[in-house]
Amino acid sequence: xxxxxxxxxxxxxxxxxxxxxxxxxxxxxxxxxxxxxxxxxxxxxxxxxxxxxxxxxxxxxxxxxxxxxxxxxxxxxxxxxxxxxxxxxxxxxxxxxxxxxxxxxxxxxxxxxxxxxxxxxxxxxxxxxxxxxxxxxxxxxxxxxxxxxxxxxxxxxxxxxxxxxxxxxxxxxxxxxxxxxxxxxxxxxxxxxxxxxxxxxxxxxxxxxxxxxxxxxxxxxxxxxxxxxxxxxxxxxxxxxxxxxxxxxxxxxxxxxxxxxxxxxxxxxxxxxxxxxxxxxxxxxxxxxxxxxxxxxxxxxxxxxxxxxxxxxxxxxxxxxxxxxxxxxxxxxxxxxxxxxxxxxxxxxxxxxxxxxxxxxxxxxxxxxxxxxxxxxxxxxxxxxxxxxxxxxxxxxxxxxxxxxxxxxxxxxxxxxxxxxxxxxxxxxxxxxxxxxxxxxxxxxxxxxxxxxxxxxxxxxxxxxxxxxxxxxxxxxxxxxxxxxxxxxxxxxxxxxxxxxxxxxxxxxxxxxxxxxxxxxxxxxxxxxxxxxxxxxxxxxxxxxxxxxxxxxxxxxxxxxxxxxxxxxxxxxxxxxxxxxxxxxxxxxxxxxxxxxxxxxxxxxxxxxxxxxxxxxxxxxxxxxxxxxxxxxxxxxxxxxxxxxxxxxxxxxxxxxxxxxxxxxxxxxxxxxxxxxxxxxxxxxxx
Numbered sequence: 001x002x003x004x005x006x007x008x009x010x011x012x013x014x015x016x017x018x019x020x021x022x023x024x025x026x027x028x029x030x031x032x033x034x035x036x037x038x039x040x041x042x043x044x045x046x047x048x049x050x051x052x053x054x055x056x057x058x059x060x061x062x063x064x065x066x067x068x069x070x071x072x073x074x075x076x077x078x079x080x081x082x083x084x085x086x087x088x089x090x091x092x093x094x095x096x097x098x099x100x101x102x103x104x105x106x107x108x109x110x111x112x113x114x115x116x117x118x119x120x121x122x123x124x125x126x127x128x129x130x131x132x133x134x135x136x137x138x139x140x141x142x143x144x145x146x147x148x149x150x151x152x153x154x155x156x157x158x159x160x161x162x163x164x165x166x167x168x169x170x171x172x173x174x175x176x177x178x179x180x181x182x183x184x185x186x187x188x189x190x191x192x193x194x195x196x197x198x199x200x201x202x203x204x205x206x207x208x209x210x211x212x213x214x215x216x217x218x219x220x221x222x223x224x225x226x227x228x229x230x231x232x233x234x235x236x237x238x239x240x241x242x243x244x245x246x247x248x249x250x251x252x253x254x255x256x257x258x259x260x261x262x263x264x265x266x267x268x269x270x271x272x273x274x275x276x277x278x279x280x281x282x283x284x285x286x287x288x289x290x291x292x293x294x295x296x297x298x299x300x301x302x303x304x305x306x307x308x309x310x311x312x313x314x315x316x317x318x319x320x321x322x323x324x325x326x327x328x329x330x331x332x333x334x335x336x337x338x339x340x341x342x343x344x345x346x347x348x349x350x351x352x353x354x355x356x357x358x359x360x361x362x363x364x365x366x367x368x369x370x371x372x373x374x375x376x377x378x379x380x381x382x383x384x385x386x387x388x389x390x391x392x393x394x395x396x397x398x399x400x401x402x403x404x405x406x407x408x409x410x411x412x413x414x415x416x417x418x419x420x421x422x423x424x425x426x427x428x429x430x431x432x433x434x435x436x437x438x439x440x441x442x443x444x445x446x447x448x449x450x451x452x453x454x455x456x457x458x459x460x461x462x463x464x465x466x467x468x469x470x471x472x473x474x475x476x477x478x479x480x481x482x483x484x485x486x487x488x489x490x491x492x493x494x495x496x497x498x499x500x501x502x503x504x505x506x507x508x509x510x511x512x513x514x515x516x517x518x519x520x521x522x523x524x525x526x527x528x529x530x531x532x533x534x535x536x537x538x539x540x541x542x543x544x545x546x547x548x549x550x551x552x553x554x555x556x557x558x559x560x561x562x563x564x565x566x567x568x569x570x571x572x573x574x575x576x577x578x579x580x581x582x583x584x585x586x587x588x589x590x591x592x593x594x595x596x597x598x599x600x601x602x603x604x605x606x607x608x609x610x611x612x613x614x615x616x617x618x619x620x621x622x623x624x625x626x627x628x629x630x631x632x633x634x635x636x637x638x639x640x641x642x643x644x645x646x647x648x649x650x651x652x653x654x655x656x657x658x659x660x661x662x663x664x665x666x667x668x669x670x671x672x673x674x675x676x677x678x679x680x681x682x683x684x685x686x687x
Contacts, residue, residue: 133632179518
């Protein structure tokens, strides 16, 4: 590597991007964003819009990736959801990873504690279905093993019993549901409804064959879920290796609608809208033409319910269609390690003429970069972060520098603004804040002018603000902007503690204004963006139809591969710390390596024992791993943890273990373009 001064960095980038834009091809710039939800993300989005590229692609599209597309299909809103577990009486958790890999581990742990011990004298029940005895399963009242990727099928089997035995909330379904019964459109055509779908195609006996969950257990779960109200059905709300299909999440969420537990205390909450620094960006004629170009990650027909589909990017780079990718910027992102198609994407990056990595740590993706721009650690800069509590309250947390920046380092926002300034015109105008501090000040001004919420503070102040706002008054904690800003900086952030339940106009914005058992949003999408015949009719594709095959596609690979995340390694910016490797597999008595788990029956049949080394093979590749015989696993399943296996990034993570993504032969979710890790079949033999 050759070191550059900061002026040389911005000059080099301005030259590359300026030439690209002058040639009339601004869409040739592609920006991949990582997990940051604050100023870095906001600034790059504004820069890209003014520059004229539609290709701002999220490597992790949302912390609630699994739930958001299903909510868009059934509610018609692009919002995340939460769960009021503190008031729930029963939780049906379908591979939710609640205590293993939740998008907000602290909130998840606190919510579970409140669920379990927050009501003295009353013990609610938590039932967890999962292919393996995960951390969440060990804390549940009951663990039920299930075949990988069949959570939606089980949910529809439970729905079958609830509908057949009349155990659902008829008032909610009739008043706030659409498509439950067969329905007739404006042209007089009758369409299949949810009731007929589950009664005809998801009888518990058939579901048992597909999922491995006994028929009697399905009947019992349906009756328990209906009898213990309020009850909540949870799916996996994260992304990556645990992601469930959109149809699976729609099916799981349909149970909440059947129970009438959407936007009620103890049920599902729909997050309130919140945005900052999203005023309109002025664009010129060049940007206008570039933004009209097709996206590199595919047409809307390939990811109908998601803004972007990074898993499809390798196809575009390799083929050069719909146009070549000429400059690619990785912003605190490591898709080469994190994606099922990461290895292929890494190879495709060699075809991109100029790759830039903006990162605080070297990683498997930055090794492909032509230019690495150091990203200042959050300890050294001003920033903000937009989030929500699980109960649906919006939160903006603010970060102040707690340490002086290392010599020679610059704030990443100010570097991007210097680049925008060199390009000039509307691009420079897109980033009007001189420093990251002034951008954070602009955020606090927007919050103050919104006239609601208050700075983080003691519980009694939160309760007082909640009481006043619920009566139409503003909490009198700040007389002016300066006082409000001081309070917010002192408290560390802002929140609006008010959540009004049963605001149906906010919660349901589907064309019917109701919960869509049959999605009109999808129907319109299929009409606007036709796709080749899939073998399923339009009615089935608008319903949460989760049919899976009980047969393996190839006798050569008789076992299902199940990849599960190690949160200590997956959810951190850099795992280059020895103690992370020490604790990553502590509950399995493993560390510093990747292993493969087998059920004792499977291991005995294959002649494998603890600590043997075995070759795991899939249609995609092979690895040799130590064997861990584990009773807490579905028979005929191979479980491999995801978190080790980086090839770059420091002495404490590079070359340690294997990355199971190299084994995954993913199918693609037809509604989001997401790679599905649970679709892979495998075989194993002693090495």
